[in-house]
Amino acid sequence: MKILVCFGTRPEAIKMAPIIHELQKENLPFKVCVTAQHREMLDQVLDFFEIVPDHDLDLMQPNQSLNALSAKILSEIDRILEEENPDLVLVHGDTTSAALVGLAAFHKGVKVGHVEAGLRTYNKAAPFPEEINRQLTARIADFHFAPTGKAHANLLSEKIQKDQLYVTGNTVVDALHWAIDKMDSKPLSEEIKKIKAMLNPNKKLILVTGHRRENFGEGFIKICEALRELSETKNMELIFPLHLNPNVKNPLQDMLRHKNNIHLMEPVAYPTMLWLMQRCSLIISDSGGIQEEAPTFKKPVLVTRDVSERMEGVEAGFSILVGTDKDKIVEEAARLLDNLPDFKNIANPYGDGNAAFRIVEFLKNKIE
Numbered sequence: 225m226k227i228l229v230c231f232g233t234r235p236e237a238i239k240m241a242p243i244i245h246e247l248q249k250e251n252l253p254f255k256v257c258v259t260a261q262h263r264e265m266l267d268q269v270l271d272f273f274e275i276v277p278d279h280d281l282d283l284m285q286p287n288q289s290l291n292a293l294s295a296k297i298l299s300e301i302d303r304i305l306e307e308e309n310p311d312l313v314l315v316h317g318d319t320t321s322a323a324l325v326g327l328a329a330f331h332k333g334v335k336v337g338h339v340e341a342g343l344r345t346y347n348k349a350a351p352f353p354e355e356i357n358r359q360l361t362a363r364i365a366d367f368h369f370a371p372t373g374k375a376h377a378n379l380l381s382e383k384i385q386k387d388q389l390y391v392t393g394n395t396v397v398d399a400l401h402w403a404i405d406k407m408d409s410k411p412l413s414e415e416i417k418k419i420k421a422m423l424n425p426n427k428k429l430i431l432v433t434g435h436r437r438e439n440f441g442e443g444f445i446k447i448c449e450a451l452r453e454l455s456e457t458k459n460m461e462l463i464f465p466l467h468l469n470p471n472v473k474n475p476l477q478d479m480l481r482h483k484n485n486i487h488l489m490e491p492v493a494y495p496t497m498l499w500l501m502q503r504c505s506l507i508i509s510d511s512g513g514i515q516e517e518a519p520t521f522k523k524p525v526l527v528t529r530d531v532s533e534r535m536e537g538v539e540a541g542f543s544i545l546v547g548t549d550k551d552k553i554v555e556e557a558a559r560l561l562d563n564l565p566d567f568k569n570i571a572n573p574y575g576d577g578n579a580a581f582r583i584v585e586f587l588k589n590k591i592e
Contacts, residue, residue, distance in 0.1 A: 225590065227254035228310035228334075230301070232261030232283070232321030234269050235513045238494060239340065240316050241273035242398035242580035250584055257304050259283050259297055259321045265468070268493050272403070279304050287470070290320060290353060297324040305332045312337055312587070315361060318354035318512075326364045338365035339583065340394060342375030343512075343533035350531050351512075352438050358533075367590075369583050371395075371574060372536050392582040393575030396516045400498065401577045407495050415496045419463070422487060423503070428460045428561055431504040433511050434476070434528065435467040443548040444472065447528055448479040450553035451486060451508075460561060461485040463500065465492045506560050508553065515543050519572035524560050526553060536573035541565060 227247065231240050237258075247254045257279040260266055270277065281300045283293060297320065305313075305328060313329040315322040316339045326336045338361050348356050362368065368384055370376040371394035379389055412420070423429060434447060451462060464480070466473045466488055480486045492500070498517075501507065507518055507525045515534045518525045519542045527538075530547040537543035546552045 225253070225311045225587070226308070227252065227312050227314060227587070228257055228304070228308055229254055229314045230257045230259070230321065230325045231316050231319075232259035232266070232297075233319050234262050234265040234494070235511075236316045236319060236321065237266055237269040237273070237275070238399045238513070239395045240314070241269070241275060242395045242402060243314065243339065243583055244275055245273075245402070246580040246584040250588065252584070252587070255279065255308055255310070257281070257301070257308075259301070259325070261293065261297075261319060261321045265491055272406075272494055273399075279308075293320055294324050297321060298328050301325050301328045302332075305329065305334060310334055312367075314339060315365075316340055318343070318351070318358035318361075320353065320357060323357040323360045326361045330364045335366040336361075336364055337367040337369065337583075337587070338362065339369045340371050340375075341365065341368035342370040342372075342377075342379040344375075344378045345531040345533045347531055350438050350529065351436055351533070354512075355533070367586070369579075369586070371579065374536060390582065390586050392586075393577075393579035394516055395575070395579040395583070396513055397520060397572055397575035397577045398580045400517055400520050403495060403498055407498065412499075413493065413495060415493055416499050419487075419489075419492075419496065419500070423463070424461060427485075428505040429500075429503055430454065430460060430462045430557065430561075431500050431507045431509075432462055432464040433467075433507075433509040433514060434464075435469060435472055436510040436529065437471075439510060439528065439548060440471045441475075443528075444475050445479070446548040446550045447508075447553065448476060450550040450557075451480060452483060453550070453554050454557055455483045455486050457558070460505075461487065463487045463489065463504075465489045465497070465500075467491065505564060506557060508557065516572075516574040518542055519567070519570070519574065522567040522570075524565055524567075526556055526560075528553070534574075540570055540573045542567065542570075542573075 263284040
């Protein structure tokens with residue numbers, strides 16, 4: 225079985241890296257194709273995980289519409305499928321790259337394996353466009369690697385056949401373990417040293433991220449208002465690596481750049497983000513990946529979304545849905561900082577670090 229591993233964004237690269245490493249270890253025939261739906265942020269992760277793509281479609285363009293990106297992916301991946309003639313295409317999660325590469329493979333009669341399958345909000349506007357991307361990919365896929373029992377149950381309820389389903393855990397936990405081992409074996413990067421020198425060790429740190437399309441405009445304005453109010457508290461500081469999308473970056477800079485204890489930064493490297501998660505007391509974010517990573521570091525997350533397809537973290541107490549409600553963000557952040565929860569004996573509900581091994585074992589059995 226010849227496998228083509230396809231992805232396009234930084235989060236996908238992080239979560240597919242453990243599978244690539246496992247395929248290498250097992251000497252299975254595979255190639256890597258990146259759409260580069262994200263460019264700079266993707267390249268950082270490829271370098272860190274020591275992955276050199278066999279094909280790079282380099283499709284990122286400034287202010288590119290979803291339809292323009294989709295058309296390019298369909299057109300360009302067609303050529304790669306012709307050239308490589310794979311038996312199976314592996315895609316990940318809920319991106320435009322995953323859905324459109326999966327569709328192109330289906331058109332060619334190539335089987336599709338979907339990593340991180342089965343997450344659902346059943347609200348097509350949240351997250352947008354990710355919820356529909358993930359559901360479309362589920363209708364196309366031949367093999368579904370569900371990270372949790374809840375995701376597995378969602379797929380069963382959608383009439384996916386049992387023999388096409390496998391609960392694996394989430395490969396993001398595998399990636400964390402690999403990354404932490406690598407970081408522990410090397411001195412701190414210059415980026416981390418610079419941030420460490422900037423932060424006050426006597427203040428509690430809040431790590432903030434944001435990028436969701438459904439929060440563009442009024443949502444980010446409300447989040448900024450909450451962060452400004454939180455910044456008035458003297459015993460804390462906030463650090464916010466800004467997403468490159470101008471719909472995110474511009475309003476945040478306009479509203480927050482004059483606050484002394486809010487540190488706005490360019491996007492940071494993946495190991496730097498992990499260091500910040502280790503260092504902080506609280507995370508405020510709309511990121512799906514951070515909801516999955518934070519439990520490993522035993523850190524609470526205020527999720528600036530009204531719904532989440534990752535309710536396992538909410539049920540375990542790691543995540544709290546606050547939407548973009550300014551008062552709720554401020555209230556919950558203050559409450560948590562006054563009395564940080566003790567997650568010492570609660571395991572990460574998203575995996576144990578062996579997801580990639582299970583996925584590759586499944587593929588090996590299918591080959592045999």
